[in-house]
Amino acid sequence: xxxxxxxxxxxxxxxxxxxxxxxxxxxxxxxxxxxxxxxxxxxxxxxxxxxxxxxxxxxxxxxxxxxxxxxxxxxxxxxxxxxxxxxxxxxxxxxxxxxxxxxxxxxxxxxxxx
Amino acid sequence: xxxxxxxxxxxxxxxxxxxxxxxxxxxxxxxxxxxxxxxxxxxxxxxxxxxxxxxxxxxxxxxxxxxxxxxxxxxxxxxxxxxxxxxxxxxxxxxxxxxxxxxxxxxxxxxxxx
Numbered sequence: 001x002x003x004x005x006x007x008x009x010x011x012x013x014x015x016x017x018x019x020x021x022x023x024x025x026x027x028x029x030x031x032x033x034x035x036x037x038x039x040x041x042x043x044x045x046x047x048x049x050x051x052x053x054x055x056x057x058x059x060x061x062x063x064x065x066x067x068x069x070x071x072x073x074x075x076x077x078x079x080x081x082x083x084x085x086x087x088x089x090x091x092x093x094x095x096x097x098x099x100x101x102x103x104x105x106x107x108x109x110x111x112x113x114x
Numbered sequence: 115x116x117x118x119x120x121x122x123x124x125x126x127x128x129x130x131x132x133x134x135x136x137x138x139x140x141x142x143x144x145x146x147x148x149x150x151x152x153x154x155x156x157x158x159x160x161x162x163x164x165x166x167x168x169x170x171x172x173x174x175x176x177x178x179x180x181x182x183x184x185x186x187x188x189x190x191x192x193x194x195x196x197x198x199x200x201x202x203x204x205x206x207x208x209x210x211x212x213x214x215x216x217x218x219x220x221x222x223x224x225x226x227x228x
Contacts, residue, residue: 032214043116043204043219044157051214089157093214101170102147102217106156 002027006090006105013080013112021075021108023064023090031092033057033066033073038087038107047075047088080112117141118220120205126226132193135223137205139186145169145208146188147217148180152201163188164211192225200227 006023013019025033032051036044048057053068062077073090090105117140127133139146148160159172163182174180177195182188192199202222208215 034216036217036219041221043118043221044206044217045116045219046216049214049216101159101162101172103159104149104157 002031002092002094002101002103004090004092004103004105006088006108008106009087009109011108011110013110015082015112015114016079017112019075019077019080019084019110021088021090021110023073023075023105025071025073025090025092027071027092027094027103029095030068031095033064034091034093034102035062035064035073035075036089036091036104038089040086044089080110082112082114085110085112116218116220118205118207118218120203120220120223122223123221124224124226126228127195128228129195129197131195131227132191133195133225135190135192135203135205135225137188137190137207137220139188139205139207140218143207143209143218144186145211145215146182146186147206147208148174148188148190149204149206150201151204151222157204160190162211169211195227197227200225 003026034049035047037047048059050057050066056065087107119138144165160174162170180190206217206219
Protein backbone atom coordinates (compact mmCIF):
# COMPACT_ATOMS: atom_id res chain seq x y z
CA UNK A 1 0.00 0.00 0.00
CA UNK A 2 0.89 3.66 -0.12
CA UNK A 3 3.25 5.01 2.52
CA UNK A 4 5.07 8.20 3.44
CA UNK A 5 8.30 8.36 5.41
CA UNK A 6 9.55 11.60 6.83
CA UNK A 7 12.45 12.44 9.08
CA UNK A 8 11.85 12.16 12.76
CA UNK A 9 11.90 15.20 14.92
CA UNK A 10 12.02 17.28 16.81
CA UNK A 11 14.15 19.58 14.72
CA UNK A 12 15.49 22.60 16.57
CA UNK A 13 16.92 25.51 14.61
CA UNK A 14 17.98 29.04 15.33
CA UNK A 15 16.09 31.86 13.67
CA UNK A 16 17.26 32.52 10.06
CA UNK A 17 18.73 29.02 9.71
CA UNK A 18 18.13 26.87 6.63
CA UNK A 19 15.48 24.17 6.96
CA UNK A 20 15.20 20.81 5.24
CA UNK A 21 12.66 18.18 6.22
CA UNK A 22 13.05 14.98 4.22
CA UNK A 23 10.10 13.08 2.83
CA UNK A 24 10.03 9.97 0.67
CA UNK A 25 7.04 8.01 -0.50
CA UNK A 26 5.92 4.66 -1.87
CA UNK A 27 2.96 4.63 -4.23
CA UNK A 28 1.88 3.32 -7.60
CA UNK A 29 1.43 5.68 -10.50
CA UNK A 30 1.73 9.41 -10.04
CA UNK A 31 0.21 10.51 -6.74
CA UNK A 32 -0.28 14.10 -5.73
CA UNK A 33 2.06 15.22 -2.95
CA UNK A 34 1.38 17.68 -0.17
CA UNK A 35 2.91 19.36 2.85
CA UNK A 36 0.51 20.25 5.62
CA UNK A 37 1.37 22.24 8.75
CA UNK A 38 -0.22 21.97 12.20
CA UNK A 39 0.22 24.86 14.61
CA UNK A 40 -0.30 24.19 18.32
CA UNK A 41 -3.94 23.58 19.19
CA UNK A 42 -5.11 23.73 15.58
CA UNK A 43 -6.03 21.39 12.74
CA UNK A 44 -3.78 20.74 9.78
CA UNK A 45 -3.69 23.25 6.97
CA UNK A 46 -2.21 23.02 3.50
CA UNK A 47 1.25 24.51 3.11
CA UNK A 48 1.97 23.53 -0.50
CA UNK A 49 1.33 20.83 -3.06
CA UNK A 50 2.57 19.35 -6.33
CA UNK A 51 0.56 17.17 -8.66
CA UNK A 52 3.09 15.92 -11.21
CA UNK A 53 6.74 15.05 -11.53
CA UNK A 54 9.19 18.00 -11.43
CA UNK A 55 6.48 20.37 -10.18
CA UNK A 56 7.64 22.75 -7.46
CA UNK A 57 5.16 23.78 -4.80
CA UNK A 58 5.85 26.97 -2.87
CA UNK A 59 4.19 29.08 -0.21
CA UNK A 60 5.32 31.48 2.55
CA UNK A 61 8.98 30.93 1.63
CA UNK A 62 8.69 27.14 1.79
CA UNK A 63 9.42 25.04 -1.29
CA UNK A 64 9.28 21.36 -2.26
CA UNK A 65 9.95 19.67 -5.61
CA UNK A 66 8.23 16.46 -6.75
CA UNK A 67 11.07 14.09 -7.65
CA UNK A 68 9.72 10.95 -9.30
CA UNK A 69 13.15 9.40 -9.79
CA UNK A 70 13.95 9.50 -6.07
CA UNK A 71 10.30 9.33 -4.87
CA UNK A 72 10.93 12.35 -2.71
CA UNK A 73 9.27 15.64 -1.80
CA UNK A 74 11.65 17.36 0.62
CA UNK A 75 10.52 20.58 2.28
CA UNK A 76 12.95 23.52 2.37
CA UNK A 77 13.03 27.09 3.61
CA UNK A 78 15.97 29.41 3.34
CA UNK A 79 15.47 31.35 6.58
CA UNK A 80 13.12 30.11 9.29
CA UNK A 81 11.32 32.33 11.77
CA UNK A 82 10.03 31.64 15.27
CA UNK A 83 6.51 31.71 13.83
CA UNK A 84 7.38 28.64 11.71
CA UNK A 85 7.45 26.49 14.84
CA UNK A 86 4.86 23.78 14.17
CA UNK A 87 4.47 20.14 13.13
CA UNK A 88 4.93 19.48 9.41
CA UNK A 89 3.27 16.54 7.67
CA UNK A 90 4.14 15.14 4.28
CA UNK A 91 1.22 13.44 2.52
CA UNK A 92 0.25 11.74 -0.71
CA UNK A 93 -3.02 11.13 -2.49
CA UNK A 94 -3.63 8.48 -5.19
CA UNK A 95 -3.91 9.81 -8.71
CA UNK A 96 -7.04 7.89 -9.55
CA UNK A 97 -9.56 5.38 -8.28
CA UNK A 98 -12.61 7.45 -7.45
CA UNK A 99 -11.55 7.94 -3.88
CA UNK A 100 -8.99 9.99 -2.05
CA UNK A 101 -7.30 8.08 0.72
CA UNK A 102 -4.71 10.62 1.73
CA UNK A 103 -1.79 9.00 3.52
CA UNK A 104 0.19 11.13 5.96
CA UNK A 105 3.69 10.78 7.32
CA UNK A 106 4.24 10.74 11.07
CA UNK A 107 4.96 14.46 11.23
CA UNK A 108 8.13 16.39 12.04
CA UNK A 109 8.06 18.88 14.86
CA UNK A 110 10.04 22.05 14.17
CA UNK A 111 11.10 24.38 16.95
CA UNK A 112 12.74 27.66 16.01
CA UNK A 113 14.53 29.53 18.78
CA UNK A 114 15.31 33.25 18.71
CA UNK B 115 -11.65 29.59 10.78
CA UNK B 116 -11.20 26.86 8.17
CA UNK B 117 -14.93 26.49 7.46
CA UNK B 118 -15.01 22.91 8.79
CA UNK B 119 -16.87 22.75 12.10
CA UNK B 120 -16.38 19.95 14.58
CA UNK B 121 -18.28 19.40 17.80
CA UNK B 122 -17.66 18.83 20.61
CA UNK B 123 -14.17 20.28 21.02
CA UNK B 124 -13.49 18.22 24.12
CA UNK B 125 -15.15 15.11 25.47
CA UNK B 126 -14.38 13.10 28.57
CA UNK B 127 -16.09 9.78 29.08
CA UNK B 128 -15.63 6.37 30.66
CA UNK B 129 -14.64 3.02 29.24
CA UNK B 130 -17.50 1.09 27.70
CA UNK B 131 -19.44 4.21 26.79
CA UNK B 132 -20.52 5.46 23.36
CA UNK B 133 -19.95 8.92 21.89
CA UNK B 134 -20.83 10.72 18.67
CA UNK B 135 -18.59 13.27 17.01
CA UNK B 136 -20.10 15.66 14.52
CA UNK B 137 -18.61 17.42 11.51
CA UNK B 138 -20.00 20.05 9.17
CA UNK B 139 -17.91 20.35 6.00
CA UNK B 140 -16.87 23.57 4.35
CA UNK B 141 -19.59 25.06 2.16
CA UNK B 142 -19.51 23.47 -1.30
CA UNK B 143 -17.42 20.46 -0.24
CA UNK B 144 -18.97 17.05 -0.91
CA UNK B 145 -16.29 14.79 0.58
CA UNK B 146 -15.76 14.24 4.28
CA UNK B 147 -12.86 12.40 5.86
CA UNK B 148 -12.22 11.24 9.39
CA UNK B 149 -8.75 10.91 10.88
CA UNK B 150 -7.51 9.82 14.29
CA UNK B 151 -4.39 11.47 15.69
CA UNK B 152 -2.64 9.88 18.64
CA UNK B 153 0.84 10.40 20.01
CA UNK B 154 2.06 6.88 19.26
CA UNK B 155 0.39 6.28 15.89
CA UNK B 156 0.37 9.66 14.20
CA UNK B 157 -2.45 10.59 11.85
CA UNK B 158 -4.49 7.55 10.85
CA UNK B 159 -7.09 7.63 8.09
CA UNK B 160 -10.41 6.16 9.21
CA UNK B 161 -13.00 6.66 6.50
CA UNK B 162 -14.10 8.86 3.59
CA UNK B 163 -17.57 9.76 2.35
CA UNK B 164 -18.54 11.46 -0.85
CA UNK B 165 -22.02 12.92 -1.24
CA UNK B 166 -23.48 10.46 1.24
CA UNK B 167 -21.69 7.33 0.05
CA UNK B 168 -18.75 5.59 1.64
CA UNK B 169 -15.76 5.82 -0.71
CA UNK B 170 -12.71 4.60 1.17
CA UNK B 171 -12.03 2.82 4.41
CA UNK B 172 -8.85 2.85 6.41
CA UNK B 173 -7.91 1.55 9.83
CA UNK B 174 -11.36 1.96 11.31
CA UNK B 175 -12.27 -0.43 14.12
CA UNK B 176 -15.51 -2.40 14.01
CA UNK B 177 -16.58 -0.54 17.16
CA UNK B 178 -16.51 2.66 15.14
CA UNK B 179 -19.00 3.67 12.48
CA UNK B 180 -19.70 6.78 10.47
CA UNK B 181 -22.19 8.20 8.06
CA UNK B 182 -22.77 11.27 5.94
CA UNK B 183 -26.24 12.74 5.88
CA UNK B 184 -28.16 14.37 2.98
CA UNK B 185 -27.16 17.83 4.23
CA UNK B 186 -23.53 16.57 3.97
CA UNK B 187 -22.71 16.75 7.65
CA UNK B 188 -21.09 13.63 9.04
CA UNK B 189 -21.06 11.80 12.33
CA UNK B 190 -18.47 9.42 13.72
CA UNK B 191 -19.83 7.00 16.32
CA UNK B 192 -17.41 5.38 18.74
CA UNK B 193 -18.78 2.61 20.95
CA UNK B 194 -17.51 0.27 23.70
CA UNK B 195 -14.80 2.82 24.29
CA UNK B 196 -11.39 1.72 25.51
CA UNK B 197 -8.56 3.71 27.06
CA UNK B 198 -6.64 3.42 23.80
CA UNK B 199 -9.36 5.31 21.93
CA UNK B 200 -8.26 8.52 23.64
CA UNK B 201 -7.06 10.71 20.80
CA UNK B 202 -7.73 13.77 18.72
CA UNK B 203 -10.28 13.07 15.99
CA UNK B 204 -10.12 15.29 12.93
CA UNK B 205 -12.67 15.79 10.24
CA UNK B 206 -11.61 17.17 6.88
CA UNK B 207 -13.51 18.04 3.73
CA UNK B 208 -12.78 18.56 0.05
CA UNK B 209 -14.76 19.35 -3.07
CA UNK B 210 -14.50 15.98 -4.77
CA UNK B 211 -12.50 12.80 -4.95
CA UNK B 212 -9.71 13.80 -7.29
CA UNK B 213 -6.26 13.02 -5.98
CA UNK B 214 -5.25 16.65 -6.32
CA UNK B 215 -7.95 17.88 -3.98
CA UNK B 216 -6.77 19.79 -0.94
CA UNK B 217 -8.19 18.71 2.40
CA UNK B 218 -9.50 21.39 4.74
CA UNK B 219 -9.34 20.29 8.36
CA UNK B 220 -11.45 21.19 11.33
CA UNK B 221 -9.94 22.02 14.70
CA UNK B 222 -10.55 18.51 16.00
CA UNK B 223 -12.45 16.80 18.81
CA UNK B 224 -10.31 15.69 21.72
CA UNK B 225 -11.63 12.49 23.27
CA UNK B 226 -10.43 11.36 26.67
CA UNK B 227 -11.52 7.93 27.88
CA UNK B 228 -11.02 7.35 31.61
